[in-house]
Amino acid sequence: MTSEKKTVAVLYGGRSTEYEISLLTAYSVINAMDLEKYRVLPVYIQQDGQWIAGPEIKKKLDYKDQLLLKEDRALETRAEHWLAPSAPSAVNNRPDIVFPLLHGPNGEDGTVQGLFELLNIAYVGSGVSGSSVGMDKVLMKDVFTAHGIQGPNYLSVPRFDWENDAPSVILQVKNLIGYPCFVKPANCGSSVGISQCLSETDLSAAITKAFRFDTKVIVEEKVNGREVEIGVIGNHKLSVSVPGEIKTGDADFYDYQSKYQEGKSTLIIPADLPEKVRAELEDVAKKAFTALNLSGLARVDVFVREGDNRVILNEVNTMPGFTQFSMFPLLWQHTGISYRDLIEKLISLGIEKYNEKQKIQYRIDK
Structure with a gap:
């Protein structure tokens, strides 16, 4: 964009258990932005994955549900929109930067960051690799271990391993982690799907619960x-x-x-x-x-x-x-x-x- 007023596309919602938190975040951020300095364009991702673009926001929002945009045509069918890869009118109307206020999978995990890299659009926050590894608690802790940064003891449990040999997983938790411990989906935030296990009796239910939200689970020792x-x-x-x-x-x-x-x-x-x-x-x-x-x-x-x-x-x-x-x-x-x-x-x-x-x-x- 060549105008003095920078255009910021705010991306929110998303296919994630943290959808509601994203809406609250977007509402707060948009109402705090200086609309004399920025041209703010909302882009709403519904929970079913449909993207909907709204008109420029020119005044403070009165309530959060104003962000629940509705449109006859899904954004992905509009070739003139700035998210289209190569349509000339789309390229010419791209924002100066995207603020992806998405939490959890399908937004904070490098997926949407990869889209913006392919479109060559500036965006707020970490890139593909940092976002991806930062979302996956197992990979994150593997990197920290490689860099000598001390964290809790942990064990990665893929769904395949649990479904095919749960007794071995239970034994590993007993020998390597102990109790009490925490069981978490590897790729979730906001404490979604997390359980504290005081003994082996709690473990199976906790792992089953965590697998509702991811295909990989992490078991961590409790640090007092x-x-x-x-x-x-x-x-x-x-x-x-x-x-x-x-x-x-x-x-x-x-x-x-x-x-x-x-x-x-x-x-x-x-x-x-x-x-x-x-x-x-x-x-x-x-x-x-x-x-x-x-x-x-x-x-x-x-x-x-x-x-x-x-x-x-x-x-x-x-x-x-x-x-x-x-x-x-x-x-x-x-x-x-x-x-x-x-x-x-x-x-x-x-x-x-x-x-x-x-x-x-x-x-x-x-």
Whole structure:
């Protein structure tokens, strides 16, 4: 685009268990954007996978359901739309950048990032490899292990192995992980499908539940300690936020209800940590971000272990919840970056990453 006002396409919804969280995130982000500075185009992905594009948003939304766009024709049938690969009118009308506010599979896992790479469109957040590995808890932890970053002990359980030899899996959990432990779908967020197992009696039901949401399950040891999160933004030069601590109240762990139901958990920002622990946390966060080849943003979740205060890396979220009341923007607000300024910073980082990639040569005869 050549106009001074940058065009930002906001992508939300999606075929994911985190569809509702995506709608909340999009509603918050769109209402925080400076509409004098940006031309905002909504693109809604229904839960059945249909893409629907809406007209430019010219004023604040009154309620979230205004994002549930309706249209007679599915977007994929419109050759003139900017998501068409090569139609001249589509190419000429492409946005300056896409803000993919999608959580979980089919959005945060490198799939939609691959689409934007093929279309050569700038987008906010990590690329294909970082998004993909950052979504898959097993691959993520394999990378962390290769980089010497300490995390909980874990075991990968493919559906084939479970269905063909469940007793061997149960024995492996007993010998390698122990109890209590957590069972999680490998490719889900927002604590969807997660169970805590206090003994072998709980394990089969927990694994069956997790397989409702993925074809691979991860079993992790339970780390006794404080749950702490920290934000990272940047491409090459990284900045970290103040840390925040999660108190889950009566819940046994930070489950879906604790995250999204009012009064179920408490966020303490900044977390009261010894300076040595905070320095270690910042170092681990940057190492994890770099190890996964991330860009733009991430929220890094750790445990501060009881007894020795050791920082144990749990996981990294490449597109964390982004409502005004979510941990990631709250961490940056307490660090000194407002919600609106954070959005602008991430857009700027996405364009910076895109411009850097334009220097890559794809022909050898020049």
